[in-house]
Amino acid sequence: MIEMMKMKMMNICNNRIVVRWIVFSSFIFHLSICSASIGMQALGDSLMTWTGFSPDWCPRVRVKNLRVNGNNITVYTNGTLKDVSWNQNNIAQLKRKVSRWVLGHGNGNVSIYSTNIDIETLVTECAKAVYGPKSSAGNRSGDLTERNIVLYPSHGLYFNRERDEWIWQRAALWTTVEDLYTHEYVRLVSRMLENAGATVIMPRAGLDRHELGVSGMPQWTEGARYWLIDQKNDSAIWNLYDGDEYKDDMKCRGMWVNALDIPVDLCIALHTDGQDSGNDSTIIGTLVIYTAKDDSGHVVLRDGRDREKTNRNLADWIQTQMTNDIRRTIAPEWTRRQLREANYCESRVPVVPSIILEVLSHKNFADMKYGLDPKFRFMASRAIYKGILRYLNGINAVVQPLPVQDLGVRITDGNAQTAKAILRWKPTLDSLESSASPTYYMIYIQENDGEWDVQQVENTTEIELGLKRGIQYNFYVVAGNEGGLGFPSPMISAYLNDAEINDQMVLVVDAFNDTYGPQWFADSTYAGIVPDSYACEDGLYCAYIGAQWDYTRTHKWINDDNCGWGACYRDHAGRFTVGNTRDWSVLHGHVLRKMRKSYMSCTVGMLDDFDLQPATFYLVDYVCGRQRHPISSDNRQRISGYLDAGGQLLMSTDHFSAIDKVWAGKYLHAKYHAANATRSGRINSPRHRLYQLILEPNEEQLFTCTPEVLMPPVSATKEGKTVVYANYEDMRCPAAIGWKDSKTVNNETVSTSTLVYGFPLEAVQDFEKIYRHAIEWFKQ
Numbered sequence: 001m002i003e004m005m006k007m008k009m010m011n012i013c014n015n016r017i018v019v020r021w022i023v024f025s026s027f028i029f030h031l032s033i034c035s036a037s038i039g040m041q042a043l044g045d046s047l048m049t050w051t052g053f054s055p056d057w058c059p060r061v062r063v064k065n066l067r068v069n070g071n072n073i074t075v076y077t078n079g080t081l082k083d084v085s086w087n088q089n090n091i092a093q094l095k096r097k098v099s100r101w102v103l104g105h106g107n108g109n110v111s112i113y114s115t116n117i118d119i120e121t122l123v124t125e126c127a128k129a130v131y132g133p134k135s136s137a138g139n140r141s142g143d144l145t146e147r148n149i150v151l152y153p154s155h156g157l158y159f160n161r162e163r164d165e166w167i168w169q170r171a172a173l174w175t176t177v178e179d180l181y182t183h184e185y186v187r188l189v190s191r192m193l194e195n196a197g198a199t200v201i202m203p204r205a206g207l208d209r210h211e212l213g214v215s216g217m218p219q220w221t222e223g224a225r226y227w228l229i230d231q232k233n234d235s236a237i238w239n240l241y242d243g244d245e246y247k248d249d250m251k252c253r254g255m256w257v258n259a260l261d262i263p264v265d266l267c268i269a270l271h272t273d274g275q276d277s278g279n280d281s282t283i284i285g286t287l288v289i290y291t292a293k294d295d296s297g298h299v300v301l302r303d304g305r306d307r308e309k310t311n312r313n314l315a316d317w318i319q320t321q322m323t324n325d326i327r328r329t330i331a332p333e334w335t336r337r338q339l340r341e342a343n344y345c346e347s348r349v350p351v352v353p354s355i356i357l358e359v360l361s362h363k364n365f366a367d368m369k370y371g372l373d374p375k376f377r378f379m380a381s382r383a384i385y386k387g388i389l390r391y392l393n394g395i396n397a398v399v400q401p402l403p404v405q406d407l408g409v410r411i412t413d414g415n416a417q418t419a420k421a422i423l424r425w426k427p428t429l430d431s432l433e434s435s436a437s438p439t440y441y442m443i444y445i446q447e448n449d450g451e452w453d454v455q456q457v458e459n460t461t462e463i464e465l466g467l468k469r470g471i472q473y474n475f476y477v478v479a480g481n482e483g484g485l486g487f488p489s490p491m492i493s494a495y496l497n498d499a500e501i502n503d504q505m506v507l508v509v510d511a512f513n514d515t516y517g518p519q520w521f522a523d524s525t526y527a528g529i530v531p532d533s534y535a536c537e538d539g540l541y542c543a544y545i546g547a548q549w550d551y552t553r554t555h556k557w558i559n560d561d562n563c564g565w566g567a568c569y570r571d572h573a574g575r576f577t578v579g580n581t582r583d584w585s586v587l588h589g590h591v592l593r594k595m596r597k598s599y600m601s602c603t604v605g606m607l608d609d610f611d612l613q614p615a616t617f618y619l620v621d622y623v624c625g626r627q628r629h630p631i632s633s634d635n636r637q638r639i640s641g642y643l644d645a646g647g648q649l650l651m652s653t654d655h656f657s658a659i660d661k662v663w664a665g666k667y668l669h670a671k672y673h674a675a676n677a678t679r680s681g682r683i684n685s686p687r688h689r690l691y692q693l694i695l696e697p698n699e700e701q702l703f704t705c706t707p708e709v710l711m712p713p714v715s716a717t718k719e720g721k722t723v724v725y726a727n728y729e730d731m732r733c734p735a736a737i738g739w740k741d742s743k744t745v746n747n748e749t750v751s752t753s754t755l756v757y758g759f760p761l762e763a764v765q766d767f768e769k770i771y772r773h774a775i776e777w778f779k780q
């Protein structure tokens with residue numbers, strides 16, 4: 001029976017709302033509305049705008065049917081709205097908006113369907129936990145012991161039989177390639193999960209595998225197919241497409257997961273996407289893909305759970321955590337893309353909860369400006385770990401602490417045969433996670449180059465130590481709580497020589513805690529990474545493959561070897577790049593110990609714990625490395641007071657230009673003169689000693705890409721108290737400026753001196769030699 005109904009339909013057109021009353025059968029109504037209605041198209045456009053999705057990477061919202069019955073509105077749409085992460089707040093918000101658009105007020109009774117699914121039913125367990133009423137129930141533990149997690153980087157080199165060549169699966173862009181770049185996230189997330197007790201396994205060789213594979217490249221560069229062969233997996237897992245090794249490589253990953261003889265809690269294929277906004281500022285952002293049916297068409301997982309619901313929930317946890325954390329810290333404009341149900345083999349084949357995570361778009365300049373910054377990758381990785389943790393243990397799970405940044409070791413009594421010292425540190429609080437506070441610390445202590453000794457302490461941020469004379473002690477601290485251990489702190493160090501009488505000491509201040517991405521530029525025609533500008537990585541980085549060479553915005557992708565704007569060389573692929581290794585006090589300490597010079601050390605944030613008196617410290621060695629802002633105004637004041645009292649200062653930095661000019665002139669007796677100080681890296685110093693400065697990415701030693709020319713201020717030159725202590729050979733310009741003077745303090749004549757370098761000493765090939773040479777400048 002055809003039920004007659006009274007219908008009100010509104011067309012939305014140029015913000016004018018036309019109201020018509022129509023009486024139709026629902027059947028005829030459906031047909032007539034479907035055929036053509038500007039109102040439905042405009043409603044679809046408004047819905048699309050509301051989602052924040054871009055038509056560049058997502059089908060537009062199409063309204064297929066709009067029914068209005070009095071105050072009741074029912075909207076039927078295509079599949080796009082299904083991909084939104086729905087929660088009770090955004091559903092209520094959208095319903096009010098639709099009511100306003102259709103009825104002119106926000107009080108309509110609205111139902112919205114996407115491919116015949118009521119959006120109310122798409123609210124995941126994640127959305128209920130994050131946006132629903134706060135509950136103290138649930139597991140608060142951050143422990144992931146007993147959990148087995150599959151997490152692997154995408155792609156990798158594969159053998160292309162047609163080309164008879166090992167090739168990358170994706171294009172080389174913005175100094176990296178997806179095949180290697182995704183290792184960087186997997187490395188960090190795995191370590192966080194393992195620190196919480198989980199077992200993480202993957203079907204590709206990890207970054208610790210240095211063996212060379214078939215291509216003369218390390219095994220970690222290769223796709224999963226070859227690692228699974230290496231690990232003697234059955235050919236039924238990796239030989240699936242009659243010699244198409246590309247397809248084998250994609251599918252073998254899920255086949256391997258299903259063949260594992262341990263219960264797998266979840267599987268994440270970590271990718272980056274290839275979308276391009278074509279401009280500098282539009283973020284493509286984070287997409288998650290899941291698949292509702294497995295390879296056999298089953299809609300349940302191996303353990304019987306509903307496949308779509310479970311996978312969508314996992315996807316929502318990861319994407320919600322990532323988007324929220326990225327927006328609250330580094331990139332407020334970050335884009336949340338779809339929770340997309342689609343048929344890709346990496347999310348289809350596994351019969352355990354599985355998703356494909358597209359962290360960002362490696363083709364898009366705006367995404368990669370963030371993606372090349374180690375701080376962004378750490379933060380995104382921590383969000384992935386937190387998403388996994390909450391999916392498994394609930395929203396109240398305890399998150400492991402951030403690494404301790406600041407610590408110092410202070411010798412309090414150096415006269416005894418066993419000197420007394422205090423090791424003190426500061427916890428790093430996490431503004432995003434109240435649960436991430438440390439509840440205990442692991443203290444690691446090493447004597448000379450021996451084994452690391454470890455002890456656990458609670459309810460304190462310092463310990464007393466006895467230091468034997470003649471031994472170098474190295475330290476680091478790891479914060480822990482119920483969520484497991486954080487990452488290690490920087491290393492610091494102390495040493496008392498074995499002389500009978502206590503000397504004045506050196507204080508080594510580690511002021512190098514920065515990491516950052518390369519510099520970039522943009523004009524209307526060209527844009528990209530500034531030539532010869534390199535990131536300052538956090539430790540070792542595996543994904544730098546070569547410099548960008550295509551800067552022309554209009555150059556389009558043709559194929560992966562001719563991939564247009566952003567294309568880069570590949571000469572560095574398969575090698576690591578070293579950045580900030582956070583062990584600078586130890587490096588300096590090794591040389592000081594050989595010179596039998598007693599020292600203690602701290603990170604820069606702990607300098608307030610030290611009384612900077614020349615009577616205690618005959619020299620402050622202020623280690624700036626590649627720090628972009630070498631000295632804060634607080635520490636300028638501390639150093640000024642110390643120098644005024646007759647102290648001596650050694651400083652080396654490739655960002656001298658960032659130091660306050662007036663202060664630098666008065667206290668460092670040097671001024672910034674020019675950038676790009678050397679191409680050859682050859683440094684001459686008195687008595688014709690030659691040093692080689694390292695200027696290129698490499699896996700052994702810190703390098704610099706911004707050496708600077710320094711000059712003595714005119715006034716200092718006139719006084720004749722400055723000396724050019726080193727020169728850039730090719731530029732014939734000063735690389736280091738020394739200053740010596742004497743002054744009267746409290747009726748006593750004291751000598752004071754400074755020595756400043758326009759590059760980090762740690763980037764000189766023979767660090768020991770140049771550092772000794774620098775120390776020799778100062779009188780003890």
Ligand SMILES: [Zn+2]
Nearest residue numbers: 154178271272
């Ligand atoms: Zn991919």
